[in-house]
Amino acid sequence: MRVAGAAGVMAMVLAACTEKPQPVAREFPDPDSAGAVLLVERCGTCHVAPRPTAHVADGWLTVLNRMQMRMRSRGYPILEKEEQRVLLEYLQAHAAPAVK
Numbered sequence: 007m008r009v010a011g012a013a014g015v016m017a018m019v020l021a022a023c024t025e026k027p028q029p030v031a032r033e034f035p036d037p038d039s040a041g042a043v044l045l046v047e048r049c050g051t052c053h054v055a056p057r058p059t060a061h062v063a064d065g066w067l068t069v070l071n072r073m074q075m076r077m078r079s080r081g082y083p084i085l086e087k088e089e090q091r092v093l094l095e096y097l098q099a100h101a102a103p104a105v106k
């Protein structure tokens with residue numbers, strides 16, 4: 007029984023390792039950057055995390071400010087100043103090209 011139990015636990019651990027926790031995370035540009043991590047962790051809870059190309063660079067600050075309001079009204083922790091700065095920089099760096 008002990009052997010079977012251990013095998014069962016191993017199988018679970020292996021399954022956990024091969025399963026991607028956030029399949030969408032790797033699809034973002036520069037996926038290991040602090041900005042991408044913030045985007046996936048903080049912006050993928052109420053809805054699927056948006057792509058940076060959802061807005062042009064100039065549009066992201068307005069969206070972030072509105073999302074802060076949504077987070078506050080739903081009792082989510084809001085982004086700290088530094089987090090908002092890092093996230094905004096990331097979104098703007100990978101934003102949709104500005105319309106000329």
Ligand code: HEC
Pocket residue numbers: 045048049050051052053056060069070072073076077078080082
């Ligand atoms: C507390 C819940 C909540 C969280 C967390 C949240 N959002 Fe939203 N988001 C909403 C709601 C509700 C809407 C639809 C209403 C609206 O657009 O304001 C929305 C819509 C959006 C849209 C589509 C509308 C548009 O203007 O393009 C984008 C993009 C977006 N969110 C980005 C973000 C980003 C970036 C973050 C992380 C900083 C985030 N959201 C975190 C609730 C949330």
